[in-house]
Amino acid sequence: xxxxxxxxxxxxxxxxxxxxxxxxxxLHLKAQQNPIIFSPLSSGFYQxxxxxxxxxxxxxxxxxxxxxxxxxxxxxxRNTALIHLFKDDGVIYDTLLLNKCxxxxxxxxxxxxxxxxxxxKFYINRSxxxxxxxxxxxxxxxxxxxFLWIDNDDELALVLGHEMSHQVLNxxxxxxxxxxxxxxxxxxxxxxxxxKKSKDGKYDRFKKLMKxxxxxxxKHSTYKETEADSLAEVMIKRAGFNTFNGSxxxxxLDNSDAIYxxxxxxxxxxxxxxxxxxxxxFVVKRKYNGLSSANVTMNADVDFDSIKTHPDCIKRYEAVAxxxxxxxVNCCTTLTSAYSVYKExxxxxxxxxxxxxxxxxxxAHFCIxxxxxxxxxxxxxxxxxLCFSQLYWSxxxxxxxxxxxxxxxxxxxxxxxxxxxxxxxIADLDKLSDYFLGNTTDAATEDMEFAKLMRNTQVESKxxxxxxxxxxxxxxxxxxxxxxxxx
Amino acid sequence: xxxxxxxxxxxxxxxxxxxxxxSKEFENVIDVEVKNTVExxxxxxxxxxxxxxxxxxxxxxxxxxxxxxDENLKEIGSNEFEGPKxxxxxxxxxxxxxxxxxxxxxxxxxxxxxxxxxFDLKGKEKGTIPYDPEKVKKGMFGAAVAEQMEAIxxxxxxxxxxGFITVYQSKAKTGGVDIQxxxxxxxxxxxxxxxxxxxxxxxxxxxGATSNxxxxxxxxxxxxxxxxxxxxxxxxxxxxxxxxxxxxxxxNGLSYEPMLIKKSDDGKVKIVSSMADVSDKFFTAKPNGFSxxxxxxxxxxxxxxxxxxxLKDLDNVLNMKNENKSEDGYIKAHxxxxxxxxxxxxxxxxxxxxxxxxxxxxxxxxxxxxxAAQATIGDMFLLRINNSLKATSLEKIEKDKDRVYMPxxxxxIGLMARLLTYQHDFGYMYTDEGxxxxxxxxxxxxxxxxxxxxTVAITIDEKKGFTKKRFNLDKEKNVSxxxxxxxxxxxxxxxxxxxxxxxxxxxxxxx
Numbered sequence: 001x002x003x004x005x006x007x008x009x010x011x012x013x014x015x016x017x018x019x020x021x022x023x024x025x026x027l028h029l030k031a032q033q034n035p036i037i038f039s040p041l042s043s044g045f046y047q048x049x050x051x052x053x054x055x056x057x058x059x060x061x062x063x064x065x066x067x068x069x070x071x072x073x074x075x076x077x078r079n080t081a082l083i084h085l086f087k088d089d090g091v092i093y094d095t096l097l098l099n100k101c102x103x104x105x106x107x108x109x110x111x112x113x114x115x116x117x118x119x120x121k122f123y124i125n126r127s128x129x130x131x132x133x134x135x136x137x138x139x140x141x142x143x144x145x146x147f148l149w150i151d152n153d154d155e156l157a158l159v160l161g162h163e164m165s166h167q168v169l170n171x172x173x174x175x176x177x178x179x180x181x182x183x184x185x186x187x188x189x190x191x192x193x194x195x196k197k198s199k200d201g202k203y204d205r206f207k208k209l210m211k212x213x214x215x216x217x218x219k220h221s222t223y224k225e226t227e228a229d230s231l232a233e234v235m236i237k238r239a240g241f242n243t244f245n246g247s248x249x250x251x252x253l254d255n256s257d258a259i260y261x262x263x264x265x266x267x268x269x270x271x272x273x274x275x276x277x278x279x280x281x282f283v284v285k286r287k288y289n290g291l292s293s294a295n296v297t298m299n300a301d302v303d304f305d306s307i308k309t310h311p312d313c314i315k316r317y318e319a320v321a322x323x324x325x326x327x328x329v330n331c332c333t334t335l336t337s338a339y340s341v342y343k344e345x346x347x348x349x350x351x352x353x354x355x356x357x358x359x360x361x362x363x364a365h366f367c368i369x370x371x372x373x374x375x376x377x378x379x380x381x382x383x384x385x386l387c388f389s390q391l392y393w394s395x396x397x398x399x400x401x402x403x404x405x406x407x408x409x410x411x412x413x414x415x416x417x418x419x420x421x422x423x424x425x426i427a428d429l430d431k432l433s434d435y436f437l438g439n440t441t442d443a444a445t446e447d448m449e450f451a452k453l454m455r456n457t458q459v460e461s462k463x464x465x466x467x468x469x470x471x472x473x474x475x476x477x478x479x480x481x482x483x484x485x486x487x
Numbered sequence: 488x489x490x491x492x493x494x495x496x497x498x499x500x501x502x503x504x505x506x507x508x509x510s511k512e513f514e515n516v517i518d519v520e521v522k523n524t525v526e527x528x529x530x531x532x533x534x535x536x537x538x539x540x541x542x543x544x545x546x547x548x549x550x551x552x553x554x555x556x557d558e559n560l561k562e563i564g565s566n567e568f569e570g571p572k573x574x575x576x577x578x579x580x581x582x583x584x585x586x587x588x589x590x591x592x593x594x595x596x597x598x599x600x601x602x603x604x605x606f607d608l609k610g611k612e613k614g615t616i617p618y619d620p621e622k623v624k625k626g627m628f629g630a631a632v633a634e635q636m637e638a639i640x641x642x643x644x645x646x647x648x649x650g651f652i653t654v655y656q657s658k659a660k661t662g663g664v665d666i667q668x669x670x671x672x673x674x675x676x677x678x679x680x681x682x683x684x685x686x687x688x689x690x691x692x693x694x695g696a697t698s699n700x701x702x703x704x705x706x707x708x709x710x711x712x713x714x715x716x717x718x719x720x721x722x723x724x725x726x727x728x729x730x731x732x733x734x735x736x737x738x739n740g741l742s743y744e745p746m747l748i749k750k751s752d753d754g755k756v757k758i759v760s761s762m763a764d765v766s767d768k769f770f771t772a773k774p775n776g777f778s779x780x781x782x783x784x785x786x787x788x789x790x791x792x793x794x795x796x797x798l799k800d801l802d803n804v805l806n807m808k809n810e811n812k813s814e815d816g817y818i819k820a821h822x823x824x825x826x827x828x829x830x831x832x833x834x835x836x837x838x839x840x841x842x843x844x845x846x847x848x849x850x851x852x853x854x855x856x857x858x859a860a861q862a863t864i865g866d867m868f869l870l871r872i873n874n875s876l877k878a879t880s881l882e883k884i885e886k887d888k889d890r891v892y893m894p895x896x897x898x899x900i901g902l903m904a905r906l907l908t909y910q911h912d913f914g915y916m917y918t919d920e921g922x923x924x925x926x927x928x929x930x931x932x933x934x935x936x937x938x939x940x941x942t943v944a945i946t947i948d949e950k951k952g953f954t955k956k957r958f959n960l961d962k963e964k965n966v967s968x969x970x971x972x973x974x975x976x977x978x979x980x981x982x983x984x985x986x987x988x989x990x991x992x993x994x995x996x997x998x
Contacts, residue, residue, distance in 0.1 A: 204550065287975075291527065400996065
């Protein structure tokens with residue numbers, strides 16, 4: 001049964017949704033007895049969507065060949081990106097989170113009947129980046145990372161309203177038109193042709209050409225963001241949401257890098273000091289230090305590759321909330337308990353995704369952050385055991401660097417953890433895998449046995465075929481089956 | 488150093504709503520040539536990397552991109568600058584938030600083609616220091632051997648808190664070096680030329696720098712063909728370049744050649760040298776032991792801790808006669824490692840001069856013109872010396888023999904050892920002390936035990952024995968591997984896929 005609702009829902013359907021929501025919450029609470037839930041992955045669940053995307057043909061929009069060719073290329077690229085996203089399991093069908101989005105989305109739709117929301121459909125993207133995105137064809141992706149920082153329906157409503165506004169205002173199409181007009185202008189074509197032919201100075205000329213282009217695009221985009229904010233504010237107000245409360249999410253998004261760049265998320269030393277491992281890393285002074293610890297005062301970190309996708313968040317907050325005392329948000333240094341059921345769900349899926357993609361440094365970081373913020377310890381102890389077993393295996397296969405490397409920035413909590421994970425001896429990785437496995441006693445048997453299986457095969461080098469076979473026989477429908485197949 | 492071409496993919500964000508940034512790739516507009524990758528060092532340790540690309544051709548010039556990476560390979564700074572058509576980045580040194588890069592202009596046909604640039608860590612250029620050929624006496628370049636040794640005689644190093652020292656091999660008939668000291672402001676603090684008197688020949692190489700002194704080893708000969716040389720330790724003031732001392736390295740019938748200079752944990756400067764009988768001609772001298780001493784870097788005075796003679800002091804553990812099956816069998820001492828208990832471990836390798844069957848055949852075919860001589864490099868060893876300076880044991884690390892052809896039959900063992908070292912023919916690569924400086928891991932190449940040829944990390948136990956870690960890399964089609972030195976405690980593994988023209992770089996622990 002599909003719980004994703006069509007956007008042309010009437011108020012009767014809206015009432016039905018409220019009933020369904022309560023069913024979902026109740027199902028979820030029951031599911032907490034088995035703390036780890038894996039939502040279905042898109043390659044399996046969204047097969048119909050994949051088929052639909054694969055059948056997509058670009059409509060004839062322009063009569064002239066050149067703009068139509070650009071249009072075709074851009075739309076095909078967008079479609080291909082979406083196919084990859086769904087096929088490569090970049091999306092999950094998470095009933096709890098999706099249902100929350102649908103309930104809020106439907107309230108907005110019900111209160112704004114003058115707009116056409118027919119094509120709008122929400123999906124849960126597995127990215128840990130706090131954001132949402134409109135893909136132009138009604139597809140709106142809400143990232144798992146966003147749920148970690150949302151504390152009430154008003155905030156979620158503002159984000160969803162903003163993305164729905166992009167769709168309603170047809171922003172993608174108008175931006176495409178503008179870009180195609182520029183790309184097919186005689187001046188642009190002549191300059192690009194000249195650059196390709198020229199022997200000298202290609203780079204400078206190309207950079208200049210693209211700089212002009214991107215400046216124009218960015219001006220255009222900023223205007224559209226403000227326009228989407230304004231409409232979202234109107235729409236969510238009509239739906240009975242509090243825009244002032246909702247606007248706090250913009251301040252939080254302004255700090256969204258903090259999960260990677262803050263220095264006070266947790267203490268790596270305190271976290272590992274009571275664990276049965278060699279403490280010399282924290283005690284012995286380093287004789288050699290690399291450039292990662294150099295104190296850079298010149299142009300300090302201006303080029304940090306920010307994950308902030310809304311660099312003008314503060315201005316937008318002021319525009320939506322009005323001027324006044326700006327509240328302090330604790331986003332990303334600690335997680336508040338409000339909306340905890342959604343945060344817990346999102347966090348589980350984030351660590352699952354990071355583990356699945358062997359981003360072990362980041363996975364361990366999110367696990368420790370979750371433990372530090374009193375999230376369900378059984379889940380994160382299990383994932384930490386899995387992380388250390390995987391690191392042990394990666395070390396043996398000369399893949400530890402890639403597994404640990406989180407491209408952490410100097411003087412951050414993530415950097416301290418990354419350094420420790422780079423440096424920990426193989427014996428300590430073994431001990432930590434065992435230690436965290438021992439802490440999973442509250443976990444469901446299947447979860448504990450999977451962590452044990454990984455330890456047996458990755459650390460203790462037990463026969464993989466035999467071990468996998470035994471697990472499969474015991475849990476033929478285990479949620480971990482797909483991971484075993486991958487491994 | 489890696490050189491390959493790859494296509495730059497220039498991205499331009501065309502459409503952007505929230506995270507969704509649809510991008511269009513303008514491929515094949517511009518080619519990027521990855522010119523070099525060099526390690527950035529500080530006090531002889533790797534602290535980061537510099538990647539150097541050619542991104543554009545200009546009239547009689549080119550545009551380059553420099554990327555500065557930290558020791559974990561994260562890009563921390565970059566710059567684009569114009570330079571000569573074929574610019575090669577040779578070395579990079581770091582000191583107090585600044586990086587000195589040493590360049591070689593390959594396209595320059597005449598004169599001197601070297602210069603250095605100073606950048607901050609974010610890649611902002613602080614200055615360019617050319618090496619001006621007019622300031623040195625031009626002349627016919629001397630010995631061919633010296634030309635081959637150019638890489639050894641040239642050097643750069645950081646001077647703690649003061650800046651950088653750059654050394655160029657002088658091309659005057661009388662040899663010597665031209666030295667530039669570059670301050671933290673990116674400008675020359677002082678310049679100096681050291682050469683021999685008319686008719687003589689001086690060769691110097693940079694041993695290293697302390698915060699007070701720039702140290703050189705000088706070999707001075709009466710003529711260019713002379714095999715004998717007066718050897719000295721030369722110290723220049725790091726502040727103004729004035730000569731602080733020039734001490735003869737010949738003492739009590741022995742001639743010393745420094746192997747390494749390092750600051751020990753007690754703050755003293757230790758000097759480890761190989762010894763030869765002073766009556767041997769310098770260039771053909773056969774080392775007969777090694778010496779450890781404390782060096783006063785202000786006066787040049789060396790207080791000998793102990794001279795170890797292979798025959799007298801080490802014969803209880805190292806039977807040189809056994810190693811001497813062929814007349815010219817010998818050992819090469821690579822490094823002396825200071826252990827936490829005050830003891831020492833000498834890392835060395837056995838080698839001998841042998842005759843090659845193939846070489847012999849070539850000799851007959853060429854009527855004696857070809858050389859039949861080859862060097863056979865054997866096992867590695869760890870020679871333990873306790874804190875009472877007594878040799879206590881010798882641990883052999885077995886590896887298959889490697890054979891290297893020698894250019895001439897008459898090559899003496901001393902010169903053979905130098906040649907094998909400079910050509911990197913020995914299995915020994917370097918010693919890694921780890922981030923805290925308390926681990927001793929020898930990195931070596933060869934076929935150790937039953938393993939096929941590869942790179943091995945040998946971590947030396949404090950008391951006895953060692954553990955080996957071999958970097959086993961799965962073979963993949965079109966993929967070649969390079970294992971090289973990385974930050975302390977790690978090696979860098981670079982995979983190059985020739986078909987996809989992709990480089991994958993990772994760091995792996997040595998122990």
